[in-house]
Amino acid sequence: MAESKDHFDTLRREMSASLHKGDVKAGQETARRALDQGISPTSFFLEVIQPLMTETGRRFERLEIFLPELMKAAKVVKGVQSEVLEPALREGSMESAPRATVVIGACRGDIHDIGKNMVALMLHVNGFEVVDLGVDVSTQAFIDAARKHNAKIIGMSSLLTTSMPYMADLIERLKGLGLRDQFRVIVGGAPVTPAYAERIGADAYGSDAVQAVKLCEQLASGAAVRN
Amino acid sequence: MRNAVRLLDVLDRMENGPIIEEEDFDMNLIPDTIADLQDKYDIHLPADGPIVPSDDALADRLFDAGLALAETVGVYCTDTGRRMTWSKNEILDAIGLAPSFLEVGTFPDAHRQIKRWPEDTRSITIKGGPVGTPLPEHLFLPIQQSYAQEPLVDLMIDGSLETVYGREGRSRSPWEVLLAWHEMEMVKAAVQRAGRPGLGIGCTENSVSEIGELTVTSPDRLGPHHWHHVAMISEFKTNYGLMTKIAHLIKSGSIIHSFYNTIYGGAVGGREGIAIAIVSGCILLQMAYMTTTHSVSPTHPFYGNTTSSEILRGMAPAQQALSRNTHLLTDVVITPAGGPGTKTLLYEVAAQSLLAVASGSAGLIGPRSAAGTEPGHVSGLEARFMAEVAHAALGFSRVEINRLVSELVSRYEADIPNHPVGKRFDEVYDPIRVQPNQEWLNVYEGVKDELRSLGLEMNSAEANASKGEYFTPSINGRRLENA
Numbered sequence: 001m002a003e004s005k006d007h008f009d010t011l012r013r014e015m016s017a018s019l020h021k022g023d024v025k026a027g028q029e030t031a032r033r034a035l036d037q038g039i040s041p042t043s044f045f046l047e048v049i050q051p052l053m054t055e056t057g058r059r060f061e062r063l064e065i066f067l068p069e070l071m072k073a074a075k076v077v078k079g080v081q082s083e084v085l086e087p088a089l090r091e092g093s094m095e096s097a098p099r100a101t102v103v104i105g106a107c108r109g110d111i112h113d114i115g116k117n118m119v120a121l122m123l124h125v126n127g128f129e130v131v132d133l134g135v136d137v138s139t140q141a142f143i144d145a146a147r148k149h150n151a152k153i154i155g156m157s158s159l160l161t162t163s164m165p166y167m168a169d170l171i172e173r174l175k176g177l178g179l180r181d182q183f184r185v186i187v188g189g190a191p192v193t194p195a196y197a198e199r200i201g202a203d204a205y206g207s208d209a210v211q212a213v214k215l216c217e218q219l220a221s222g223a224a225v226r227n
Numbered sequence: 228m229r230n231a232v233r234l235l236d237v238l239d240r241m242e243n244g245p246i247i248e249e250e251d252f253d254m255n256l257i258p259d260t261i262a263d264l265q266d267k268y269d270i271h272l273p274a275d276g277p278i279v280p281s282d283d284a285l286a287d288r289l290f291d292a293g294l295a296l297a298e299t300v301g302v303y304c305t306d307t308g309r310r311m312t313w314s315k316n317e318i319l320d321a322i323g324l325a326p327s328f329l330e331v332g333t334f335p336d337a338h339r340q341i342k343r344w345p346e347d348t349r350s351i352t353i354k355g356g357p358v359g360t361p362l363p364e365h366l367f368l369p370i371q372q373s374y375a376q377e378p379l380v381d382l383m384i385d386g387s388l389e390t391v392y393g394r395e396g397r398s399r400s401p402w403e404v405l406l407a408w409h410e411m412e413m414v415k416a417a418v419q420r421a422g423r424p425g426l427g428i429g430c431t432e433n434s435v436s437e438i439g440e441l442t443v444t445s446p447d448r449l450g451p452h453h454w455h456h457v458a459m460i461s462e463f464k465t466n467y468g469l470m471t472k473i474a475h476l477i478k479s480g481s482i483i484h485s486f487y488n489t490i491y492g493g494a495v496g497g498r499e500g501i502a503i504a505i506v507s508g509c510i511l512l513q514m515a516y517m518t519t520t521h522s523v524s525p526t527h528p529f530y531g532n533t534t535s536s537e538i539l540r541g542m543a544p545a546q547q548a549l550s551r552n553t554h555l556l557t558d559v560v561i562t563p564a565g566g567p568g569t570k571t572l573l574y575e576v577a578a579q580s581l582l583a584v585a586s587g588s589a590g591l592i593g594p595r596s597a598a599g600t601e602p603g604h605v606s607g608l609e610a611r612f613m614a615e616v617a618h619a620a621l622g623f624s625r626v627e628i629n630r631l632v633s634e635l636v637s638r639y640e641a642d643i644p645n646h647p648v649g650k651r652f653d654e655v656y657d658p659i660r661v662q663p664n665q666e667w668l669n670v671y672e673g674v675k676d677e678l679r680s681l682g683l684e685m686n687s688a689e690a691n692a693s694k695g696e697y698f699t700p701s702i703n704g705r706r707l708e709n710a
Contacts, residue, residue: 063528063537066492066500068258068559109398109435111305111460111468117253118493119529135305161361161389162398162435190531190600191361208529 005041008047015048015076019056022072022156024079031084041085048079053125060122061210067118068221074125099126100220103146105133106189110163115189118209119155126213128220139169139192153219155212158189167192168200184219190210233321233517234477236682240311241304241470249464252303257462257494260299265499268292271496276638278581279543279629283551286345293506294318294485300507302454302515303308304461306467313514322513327554330518331382331482332427333452336418338381339518340457342554345547345587352590356384356611358560359432360599364390367650368413368420369658370617373607375421376661380607382454384429384592385414387664389602398435409438410451416572428453429592433574443478452479457516459487462494462504465515469644473516485518486560487511491538494527496539499554501525505545509557522592524560532564534575536636542592544584547625550587558590559583561613565639566597566649568667573674574639576609577616584620585628590618597648606652608663608671615675619683631681 011034019028034044056073058067102123106116113135120132131149133141146154158164167187174180187197188206197205204225206212218225247256264270268288294315301312301604313321340352355374361372367388375383388396388406395408410433420425429472430449434440434456443449446629450684457472459465476483487497487508495504509521510542511610523545525538542559561579576594583591589619594613597604622626652658655667675685 060492061529063492063497066496067490067494068254068262068496071254071258109400111466113460115528160398161387162396162433165395165397183487204693212334 003043003047007037011044011048012052015086018067019052019073019076021108022075024076027076027080028084031080035084035088037138041088049080050127053077057210057213058143058173061208062194070118070121077125081159098154099128099217101129101131101149102153102155102172102216103133103142103149103151105137105142105157107158107163107166108136108154110158110160111135112157112159115159115209116157119157119188119206119212122130122209122213123216126217128216133210139166139173142170143173143177147179150182153184153186153216155186155188155216158192161191164189164192164196165204171201186212186215186219206215231477234474234475234547237311237517237545238470238513240475241309242308244301244304244307244309244311246309246373247303249303249305249308252576253462253494258496258500260296261495261503262386262499264292264295264503268295270301270499270503272502272544273511274498274537274601276540277629277678278536278539278632279585279625280547281625281629282544283547284549286544286551289502289544290506290552293510293545293548296503296507297510297514300463302459302511303464303579304466304470305464311515318510318514319526322553322555322705323589325369325513325553325555326519327556329482329556331452331454333425336423336425336427337452338427340556340589342550342556343587343589344550346624347392347587350621351584351588351617352381352558352579353610353614353617354384354429354558354590354592354598355380355607355613356385356429356593357386357605358562358593358595358599360386360595360597360605361602362386362605363603364388364393366603366653366658368417369656369661370605370607370652371414371417372420373652373656373663375418375423375426377607377611377614379611379618382427382429382692383412383418384700385432386605387432396433398526399438403433403436403438404442406433407442409433411443432456434472437468437475440472441475441692444475444481445517451479454484454520457518458624459485459508459516460510461488461490463511472687477517482520483516484520485512485516486522486524488524488526488560490526490528491535491541491543496538500547501538501541502548505542505705506548509549509555513555520558520590520654521558522558522560524562528560530564530646531562531600531662532571532575533560533562534564534579534639535643536640539582543586546583546586546588549591556589558592559588560595561591562595562598564598564643565647566601567606567652567655568649568670569647570674571639571642571647572609572649573612573671574597574635576613576675577674577678578635578639580613580616581620581623581632581635584617585623587626600679601648601651603651603653604648606663606667608653608655608667612675616678619685627682631683634681651705667694
């Protein structure tokens, strides 16, 4: 009864309104009520949060909504996850495991952050743990953060041809330190091409935030990625 | 107004302004303020409305909204974590003291750029060049020459180097010093080879950090009479490196050309958001950078171009807002998705040139063909075309221009998602003779014929150019009525 299709439809409508308004409190109330009614946190995430965020991502991809709306939705999801779903999962002795941890940043010398921010946000709302190192990030800082946070994926962004070489540096440095097998590397940014990514030995090239999420899902699952 | 006293005032605000978290600035202050102002000033730019509106009241409301945004948010410095802010009166005083004309370059090739009005019949300044597009090193000189030798190009702007002496360039390193030197040496050679040694040069494109700019900005290198670039980080942000450039450019008495490239669909939102942000961005470039010329390049988040109809719908009223209400010298950067050899490129360039001319922009920059991301996919012929269209458009009303732009958009917009990057320079030009090949010329002539059939005089570029006359407007810096 609690997990009936009609009930999930009702919850999705409520949660959709909260995402649209950026109303964290209302989103949390919906989630709490659902859990009180016997819906498991995992079911709530899979049946309510995930489809809504997938649709939100698609609407952003079609530019029917913009970054502020995406941010509002992400804020609600974050609030629901951290305050309602994750505590419930812990209480139930279940692990609240994110898909994987991604360390992300703009390469050294590059101060452009909007594209990188969009990718970070989209990864977060799709269940990844994201460590955003910001802009002008040194190669070693990427590696240090990836080790510290036990990341599976390193994402590097560059809008500048003069910062792109640091992508190759990272991969060479990972090899030199014997760490190449520990981390999957995805690169992106306006001047970066699939051919460049292949030439430097990156694991994937993402042309935009939506594609980056799909690729990180593949990388996290251990699958080979073909651009 | 720009001088060392104002520079110190700006730097003081950078060190002492209100503290705010960067994320709060990006994701709350900017979008929330824009949403409020859009309602307050009744800014609506519907998808089925005119691309180039003729609504002066809308333009004036848009200016007021942009001014209010500038006053409310200011400029965020990522190094100090503070906002530089100014009151409305301080802003009006500063933009009232900004120059309304400018001489760039040196005798005998110096060019005077002037402030223009919507539907102004005086010529718009043509700043031709690849605008930072990465260029293969062996093609850098002929590509730059291909722009410098175009007689309708009033000023040249540089591309960036893909490599330096065959090595990968790196920002914030000795390589940036060498890149900047290499750029300077080759663009000087390009204007010399074109027989225009005094041509004003837009530089330094190989200065990602402040290092490149500091390297080559001096009287014996790229002197103060060239137009020196400083970026504003989107949205409304700066840092110590960029302010270091400003300090050096002001102390060296150099022309400052700064740019603000808002992202469509980003923190500022959609059509209305980018329109308000463009107005605000130009004002804030003046406030923080004391800039001489201001350029905007609102960018599509997925295609990297400026020519999608939703972006044009924000750009046209924003240019009108600025040209009706200030005498700031505002330029439009044209970044088509199409590349050399394609009709799409020429349609896009024509549409945006027409829009800018009718909306009162002071200058056109580019084209940054193939969205500026395909190495070497640029050529001087598209700058010639941009100039010819711009000069042919003088005297047209905004209603007539809207009809032309709408028709052109219908001819190219469906092709943009296909990334029609065209061909590299050496596939559309003879790089030794530095002349376009017949195939590219045929495409160019074909599109000119199409424009003639739409009603544009494309027969004599020189005759069209002579329609303009130079004039220095009388300005008081406040709300100005178009005489």
